[in-house]
Amino acid sequence: MSARDEDEIEDKSAPLIEHLAELRTRLIRALLAFVVGMVLCFVVAEPILVFLTEPIADVLRARGEDPRLIFTAPQEKFFVLIRISMIFGLALSFPMIAYQLWMFVAPGLYRSEKGAFLPFIVASPALFMLGAAFAHYIVTPLAMNFFIGFSDAIPALANIIVGEAPDVTAGPADAEMRTYFLGSVRESLDLSLKFIFAFGLSFQLPVLMTLMGKAGLVSAKGLGDVRKYAMVAILTLAALITPPDVITQLILFTAVYGLYEVSILLVRYVEHKRNQRLREEGILDEDEELDDI
Numbered sequence: 673m674s675a676r677d678e679d680e681i682e683d684k685s686a687p688l689i690e691h692l693a694e695l696r697t698r699l700i701r702a703l704l705a706f707v708v709g710m711v712l713c714f715v716v717a718e719p720i721l722v723f724l725t726e727p728i729a730d731v732l733r734a735r736g737e738d739p740r741l742i743f744t745a746p747q748e749k750f751f752v753l754i755r756i757s758m759i760f761g762l763a764l765s766f767p768m769i770a771y772q773l774w775m776f777v778a779p780g781l782y783r784s785e786k787g788a789f790l791p792f793i794v795a796s797p798a799l800f801m802l803g804a805a806f807a808h809y810i811v812t813p814l815a816m817n818f819f820i821g822f823s824d825a826i827p828a829l830a831n832i833i834v835g836e837a838p839d840v841t842a843g844p845a846d847a848e849m850r851t852y853f854l855g856s857v858r859e860s861l862d863l864s865l866k867f868i869f870a871f872g873l874s875f876q877l878p879v880l881m882t883l884m885g886k887a888g889l890v891s892a893k894g895l896g897d898v899r900k901y902a903m904v905a906i907l908t909l910a911a912l913i914t915p916p917d918v919i920t921q922l923i924l925f926t927a928v929y930g931l932y933e934v935s936i937l938l939v940r941y942v943e944h945k946r947n948q949r950l951r952e953e954g955i956l957d958e959d960e961e962l963d964d965i
Contacts, residue, residue, distance in 0.1 A: 694776060695776060698772040698773070698775065698776045699772075701768070701772050702765075702768065702769040702772045702773070705765040705768035705769060705772075706761060706762060706765045706769065707761075708761075708765065709760075709761035709762065709763075709764035709765035710757045710758055710761030710762075710765075711757075711761070712761070712764065713756065713757040713760040713761045713764060714753065714754070714756075714757035714761075717753040717754075717756045717757050717760075718753065720756050720760055721752065721753065721756055721857070721861065724756075724808075724861060724864045724865070725741060725855075725857075725860055725861065725864065727808070727812040727813040727816050727864070728741070728816050728820070728855060728860055728864075730813060731813065731816045731817045731820050731821075732820070732853070734817075735820070735821070737853070740854075740855075741855045741856065741857045741860055742854050742855065742856060742857065743856065743857045743858070744856060748856075748857060748858055749857055751858075752857050752858050752861055755861075756861070759865070766797060767797075770793060770797075774793065792879050792882070792883060795878075795879055796876060796879050799872075799875040799876055799878065799879060800872040800873070800875060800876065801872075802875055803868075803871035803872040803873070803874060803875030803876075803927075804868045804871065804872045806871050806875075806927065807867040807868045807870065807871035807872070808864070808867070808868060810923070811867050811871065811920055811923055811924070812863075812864055812867050814919055814920065814923070815863075815867065815919070815920045816863075818919055818920075820853050867920075870924065871924065871927065874909075874924065874927065874928045874931070875927075875931060877928060877931040877932060877935055878931055878934050878935045878938055880935075881895070881932075881935035881936075881938065881939055882935065882938045882939060882942060884939075885938070885939035885942045885943065886942055886946075890939060891939065891943065892936050892937075892939045892940035892943060895932075895935065895936045895939060896936055899932075902929075902932055903929060906925050906928045906929055906932065907921075907925055909924075909928070910922075910924040910925045910928070
């Protein structure tokens with residue numbers, strides 16, 4: 673192999689090495705941001721845990737019970753706080769992580785592509801926070817009230833069916849056994865986080881559909897034609913990612929289907945803007961649509 677050929681190979685491999693070095697730098701900075709965010713969140717992990725379990729506490733207070741959660745293993749609460757610090761540390765460091773990712777990808781994009789992606793980078797976290805807030809303040813209290821109150825609903829229903837009224841004069845010796853909710857910290861947190869992630873991810877539907885519309889993968893007409901199939905798919909999704917109570921599933925279905933209709937409007941707007949641009953460039957006639965070509 674000649675020296676000239678070796679020089680050409682080195683010239684071609686140099687950009688790859690530079691990209692790998694830059695990727696390593698970006699990943700290190702993103703990891704450091706995550707570690708810092710995790711440490712900061714671990715300091716306030718206890719208040720975050722109280723905030724996440726507040727819907728359960730409100731339900732217990734309304735029932736006249738002591739709003740307490742228990743842990744059944746010595747290490748359970750410690751690892752719960754670690755888990756909280758990791759999840760919220762990731763959320764806290766997400767702007768820095770997204771910035772590092774953007775700085776790595778942006779040089780390879782055209783100016784029009786940068787302008788197209790930036791709104792979605794901003795909209796995606798905002799929609800996730802909106803879905804998480806919807807889950808925490810609306811869905812979780814309803815679900816917790818249903819689950820915790822279920823222990824009272826079944827005996828009451830049995831008394832109604834049998835035709836017997838509960839004996840309110842019964843003393844401690846002849847009183848019937850009752851079940852009480854003694855919530856585990858880990859299990860209660862898991863349920864709250866499942867709601868938050870389920871609704872947060874579901875609220876990403878407009879972003880996903882609009883990006884697919886920009887790429888030409890979906891159309892407003894196509895999305896409108898498959899509405900009935902989308903309803904079945906959303907109902908199935910609601911049944912899979914939520915606990916088995918009808919109220920929560922209906923709430924998730926209503927929210928996601930509403931976002932599906934919003935997605936159709938956004939895709940239609942994207943198509944309108946694209947057709948307008950093509951008309952200005954002379955590719956389409958005034959009364960012609962891209963789908964007609």
